[in-house]
Amino acid sequence: MSLVIRGGTIIDSEGEKKADVAIGDDGLITEVSSNLKGEEEIDASGCIVTSGFVDLHSHLREPGQEDAETIETGARGGALGGYTALIAMPNTTPAMDCLAVIEQVRALGEKSVCEIIPTGTMTVGRNGEQMSPMGELVDAGVGIFTDDGNGLQDPRLMRRIMEYSTGLTHRLGRPVVLAQHCEVEALSSGGYMHEGAWSSRLGIPGQPAEAEELMVSRDIALVRLTGAHMHFQHLSTAGSVEMVRLAKQEGLPITAEATTHHFSLTDESCASYDPVFKVHPPLRTDQDVIAVRKGLSDGTIDAIATDHAPHTDHSKEKSFDEAPPGMLGLETAFSVSLEDSGLDLPQILALLSWRPAAIAGVLDRHGNTVSIGAKANLCVIDPDITWTVSGNLMASRSSNTPYEGRRLRGRVRHTIQSGEAVVIDGEIQR
Amino acid sequence: MNSTPSRSLLSIEGMTKSDIEEILDLTDTFDEIGRRPIPKVPALRGRTVATVFFENSTRTRLSFETAARRLSADTMSFGAGSSSLSKGESIRDTVEVIEAYGADVLVVRHPAAGIAQRIDNWTDALVVNAGDGCHEHPTQALLDAYTLRKHKGSLNGLRIAIVGDIRHSRVARSDVLAFTMLGAEVVLVAPPTLLPPSLEGWPVTISYDLDEVLPTLDVCYLLRMQNERISEGLIPSVREYTADYGLNIKRAATLPKDALICHPGPTNRGIEIEAAVASDPRSVILDQVSNGVSIRMAVLFLLLGSGRNLGATSELEGGQ
Structure with missing residues (x-):
């Protein structure tokens, strides 16, 4: 067991439940239940865990x-x-x-x-x-x-x-x-x-x-x-x-x-x-x-x-x-x-x-339910945080956002790509 | 984006009735200067006015440059045809270069709507919109209002028809706003294809029948008809347009004796206006041209001069 997303509320196509998610080295979800422990843990308290x-x-x-x-x-x-x-x-x-x-x-x-x-x-x-x-x-x-x-x-x-x-x-x-x-x-x-x-x-x-x-x-x-x-x-x-x-x-x-x-x-x-x-x-x-x-x-x-x-x-x-x-x-x-x-x-x-x-046609690996055996393509959302849009701070090479300067509520906190945490706390990891 | 309102002159929209009246009142002074033996005052000595024309125009550019010189400003001019734009330089870069040469005012014309407003965001120099696409041409509306006021005393209660290609006309957009703000009633006369797609919020009435409208008018304002409207499928032919919407001698006879005939120029004699009508005593077309210089002197003076307190300045006394 390598990675655990702790303390979040899962929302997927089958509904909503509070549970931790454990992800194995093969990039698949190995366990969905409470109080899971892992070598690496990502905090999701107060957040939504979804595909x-x-x-x-x-x-x-x-x-x-x-x-x-x-x-x-x-x-x-x-x-x-x-x-x-x-x-x-x-x-x-x-x-x-x-x-x-x-x-x-x-x-x-x-x-x-x-x-x-x-x-x-x-x-x-x-x-x-x-x-x-x-x-x-x-x-x-x-x-x-x-x-x-x-x-x-x-x-x-x-x-x-x-x-x-x-x-x-x-x-x-x-x-x-x-x-x-x-x-x-x-x-x-x-x-x-x-x-x-x-x-x-x-x-x-x-x-x-x-x-x-x-x-x-x-x-x-x-x-x-x-x-x-x-x-x-x-x-x-x-x-x-x-x-x-x-x-x-x-x-x-x-x-x-x-x-x-x-x-x-x-x-x-x-x-x-x-x-x-x-x-x-x-x-x-x-x-x-x-x-x-x-x-x-x-x-x-x-x-x-x-x-x-x-x-x-x-x-x-x-x-x-x-x-x-x-x-x-x-x-x-x-x-x-x-x-x-x-x-x-x-x-x-x-x-x-x-x-x-x-x-x-990618339901085999994206948009799946957050369940054992599913590919761990997930994101963790903080629905309450507010932030201000700035084109210059975006990862894109361009900055042509029509929302420049706008205050928005809710933001993606972590993103898991095939079991790898590629975004943690809004920061790209590689 | 600028957080404070710009002092630039970008559009009639956003101006108040008193803004317009202030310019018209000041124009009387400059009109007088224009009739002096040496029509030149030192008001803007040491200031630089740049005409930045991304679209060909002779009349408007000459009018602004004449106005600037009568105020003793230096002028420089940029024309898109023979410039770095054809080498791929962006508008923003071009504007920054002209500003670096020391221009205090950029007089801008461009074939696309909104460019004067964009340039105003990019530069510390003041901007005068000398026509942006199909949007506005505010100094034309000011000189039109000035011309009508001079001949009629006031625009209040005047019934004015604007006839022709209103859809593509920046003059019409500015005139509608200025004329109605000053109390005139405006009727747009054109086939539906030459009207804007939506007139929601426009303080105007519409007519497709010039003959019906003419006897009711104080002012008949004709717009230039362009040949490309035929290839765009907007009218069948110039012949049919002239037959239905051209001001010929027969039609002009139905226009009241004290009415005025206006045209922003250049005129297409024989198309929107019959040659003999252009020289009708009711035509004030050349008067519009000369008033254009006076209006632009007033505009440049208000933007660059020492302020609005004309009594306290000798800037308007004759120079050497």
């Missing part, structure tokens, strides 16, 4: 934009935020559209403090024109395909990719997940924030909510046609949430995520003209924020994701039109969820851990 978080949507920027983030720094931020697995988006340079790049990302991930799970692109070079080698990538264990950063515009090609993916289920051992960034570019291009009262007043060209909703609507129809598993990324409008709600009632194989910023911030933030608030899909209205929270609470939305999108300071020191979209999320997701989602703690943990783990 590590799984982010369905991380941009780790490597290869290609290592000045903004690397897999190592992204994973550090993830571990500090309670994550034990990050699903790495494939819009790197070069894109993750072939085995070589996937293998490179995996190899870099092996050395990092989170499990890095690469996704594959749906089209070669994310060009929206030619299907990527999905079969080859599935055989290498890739289970999620996305052109994230862009939606796949061509409905005919989208249909073909959906059809093709359904023929790969037996090779993956579960349905392939197609993850869509819903944005009809013919409606959104030239727009830099949500189109509405604020964009009109600020003189910033807008993107209408319908740019997202038309693609959600299209893809629901194509799921009905093809039977493919579609995962909608970063839902941001009331209309999108309602369409997904109805599609799920119909029994279609659809899942969805929402980001922390889409239930905590609105388009009013853009009044500062600070491009730190520029993101795709854009920050929407109060009504949309309320709809996203409702979707999270009633199960329409399956997961809280970060869309962690690091950008260097100098790339954000541009006009609102010219700066790249995206904001940091990994180190603030839990606290912002606790502050702003309106959900109770067990619901938040489900949305951060076991429900996204199920979508990613």
